[in-house]
Amino acid sequence: MWEKREASKKRIIDAAKRAYACGAFSVCFHAGFYQGRTPAEIYEIIKAELKDIVERLQQQSIDIWIRPETTGKATQFGTLEEIITLSNELEQIMPCIDFSHMHARSAGKLNSYEEFYNVLEILEKELGKKALKEMHVHVSGIEYSAKGERYHLNLKDSDFKYKELLKALKEFNCKGVVISESPNIEEDALLMKKCFEEL
């Protein structure tokens, strides 16, 4: 267990070092599964390990955001609340907001302008304006069941209302990056870019 955790931490630290050397402003990752433990127990474990990661990066002056991602399944650590709390309690941690995962995790909710607006409002309230000015967002089409994420789809083959999301991002004058995680990668990135420019 310890070895597996250490190997995961090393991968995050190595990725952060490389990304920082390339001039990136953040790196993101999926933090883990609950694996039969309570969310509160897993939260404390992940918090302690992330604290260690950040301390090791700070010792080497690697100044880059480390971003745990909102995840798509109820078995995975990574609700919006968990990620926000980590960001509040630790230095150098900020959320990676994967809106499609959140949509899948809620089995179809979080798919309207009002709901996207509400998420951005929560981020601003809990983490301050900077959370909306240096955003790291993931979007893709997504197939899901009652248990959450099944697999990623291209936006046009999914029910994800990306235009509503882009409207909300524009309304809050958000800054940062929106990364397409659709199977067609660039195509949906361009689709969103074009749509955003036409708003």
Ligand SMILES: [Zn+2]
């Ligand atoms: Zn993602």
